[in-house]
Amino acid sequence: MLIKKPSDIPYSEVTPKSLYMNRRKFLAAAAAAGAGLAGATFWKMSQSSSPVLAGTKYDNLVKSPFSTTEKVTSMNDATHYNNYYEFGTDKSDPAKNAQNFKTVPWQVSVEGEVKKKRVFQLEEIAKLAPMEERIYRHRCVEGWSIVVPWIGFPLSVLIKQFELTSKAKYVAFETLYDPKQMPGQRGSLFGSGLDWPYVEGLRMDEAMHPLALLCFGMYGESLPNQDGAPIRIVLPWKYGFKSIKSIVKIKFVESEPPTTWNKQAPNEYGFYSNVNPSVDHPRWSQATERRLGEFFKRKTLMFNGYADQVASLYNGMDLRKYY
Amino acid sequence: MKWLKPPVFVLCLVPVAVLLLQAFHEPLRADSLLTALHLNPDLGANQIEKVTHTTGDWILIFLCITLAITPLRKILNQPWLIKFRRMFGLFAFFYASLHFLTYIWLDQFFDMSSILKDVAKRPFITAGFTGFVLLIPLALTSTAGWIRRLGGKRWQWLHRLIYISAIAGVVHYYWLVKSDVRLPLLYAVIVTLLLGFRALMAIRNQRRQLAANSAQPRAAFRPTEAAKDVE
Numbered sequence: 001m002l003i004k005k006p007s008d009i010p011y012s013e014v015t016p017k018s019l020y021m022n023r024r025k026f027l028a029a030a031a032a033a034g035a036g037l038a039g040a041t042f043w044k045m046s047q048s049s050s051p052v053l054a055g056t057k058y059d060n061l062v063k064s065p066f067s068t069t070e071k072v073t074s075m076n077d078a079t080h081y082n083n084y085y086e087f088g089t090d091k092s093d094p095a096k097n098a099q100n101f102k103t104v105p106w107q108v109s110v111e112g113e114v115k116k117k118r119v120f121q122l123e124e125i126a127k128l129a130p131m132e133e134r135i136y137r138h139r140c141v142e143g144w145s146i147v148v149p150w151i152g153f154p155l156s157v158l159i160k161q162f163e164l165t166s167k168a169k170y171v172a173f174e175t176l177y178d179p180k181q182m183p184g185q186r187g188s189l190f191g192s193g194l195d196w197p198y199v200e201g202l203r204m205d206e207a208m209h210p211l212a213l214l215c216f217g218m219y220g221e222s223l224p225n226q227d228g229a230p231i232r233i234v235l236p237w238k239y240g241f242k243s244i245k246s247i248v249k250i251k252f253v254e255s256e257p258p259t260t261w262n263k264q265a266p267n268e269y270g271f272y273s274n275v276n277p278s279v280d281h282p283r284w285s286q287a288t289e290r291r292l293g294e295f296f297k298r299k300t301l302m303f304n305g306y307a308d309q310v311a312s313l314y315n316g317m318d319l320r321k322y323y
Numbered sequence: 324m325k326w327l328k329p330p331v332f333v334l335c336l337v338p339v340a341v342l343l344l345q346a347f348h349e350p351l352r353a354d355s356l357l358t359a360l361h362l363n364p365d366l367g368a369n370q371i372e373k374v375t376h377t378t379g380d381w382i383l384i385f386l387c388i389t390l391a392i393t394p395l396r397k398i399l400n401q402p403w404l405i406k407f408r409r410m411f412g413l414f415a416f417f418y419a420s421l422h423f424l425t426y427i428w429l430d431q432f433f434d435m436s437s438i439l440k441d442v443a444k445r446p447f448i449t450a451g452f453t454g455f456v457l458l459i460p461l462a463l464t465s466t467a468g469w470i471r472r473l474g475g476k477r478w479q480w481l482h483r484l485i486y487i488s489a490i491a492g493v494v495h496y497y498w499l500v501k502s503d504v505r506l507p508l509l510y511a512v513i514v515t516l517l518l519g520f521r522a523l524m525a526i527r528n529q530r531r532q533l534a535a536n537s538a539q540p541r542a543a544f545r546p547t548e549a550a551k552d553v554e
Contacts, residue, residue, distance in 0.1 A: 284445055
């Protein structure tokens, strides 16, 4: 008989499949009721003020017209195949090494070209708008993709809380820097090669776009540690590394901010990094992708299939030059 | 030491056996065995990637083992180690064939134009393809019959292609990682040491030869070093 250590058991396997399937029906029913009430307008819901711990269940999620009907990737895959180099560079490292990552309490500082800076507690941000379920395609620059039911509300909701100066042209984001908790950030010989803390950025119109999601959860519960707990963004039309995880700082800036993968290899990873099957990575093709769980490869879609929603942001831009 | 050969042969098959157990973990039910050995019970979320990477790792490992035979038998003064060199070399070719087959079949579905484009346009694929192709003549001429047919000296020159294959393999690995170059660099160091040893040996032998030539007339016919070296 094999006695497994608790850490050997992925917590997602605790939920039996039947319960998981039923939960979605429950969510759909609850969300339908919520959506019926909310209609096309948003109204502020008072959420409980309890800390948003990993595993906390979300109910009354608003269904989004931006959700895809494609098959959702299994939660087991989405929580055990992760690129989160702060916790190691193997795909299975984050699930193993992020188990004790502390996400409570959590602050996010909003600063830069704003009239009034503010430091939020996570719970304060979570209350700003009703939580929606957004089922998005998620495409990694490496050539694999998944479909994830994210939970959150538009990033624009948070941005609109602030009076911006005229110099606020871009939004910069920063992940936590804590080598004690994040082994990948310790300076080992050569290391993973990335500069820490992880930084990302968006042009203001990209950040204000309705698809840009400020994300707190997935699969009906708050984000697992290895998926960027407790707060991240999701930009479904861009390569996955733009969807920065475990955010501690949001800063409005005047010029294009540095982004970690662009610093690492400027000829391979650009600021925009829009999913584009006709602009290859210098070392591999971006024309196809492997949807996890599928045997055959798929053709990659322009803007990851969100061209209708976002193509206008890039009118007139040479996307080969601004990759 | 001949009795060692069968068990070593079986050990060399363990990596592919593990992959098969992981691939068919549903019907085979070997999960508890694999977990007890601290191995994953299945191939994870991206099975084809896992198979490609695992077979790739084992090519490099077997190439390094093969290249380590000559330094080891000289340093440890155990000439019988040479008897295992062919087997390890052929296992490198075996895992290389699996790796290559995974790429052209499971990854590219035998799409020849796409594969040729990859080989031509993607430097890391070019390097990998080169490394594989160079092993083919070595595998084909690995028998004693071929040593006789080619003659020891020509055979030895041909089989030095393994040096280029190993370097191509390391370059292939280095060029495919996004930022974490630690493992490719580790292999680079190992291969450099193994090839460096041979370079030093060659220089030393040359010096000895020069000294011997100047000291006495040419020795009578003796079998070439190459024919003695192989099994």
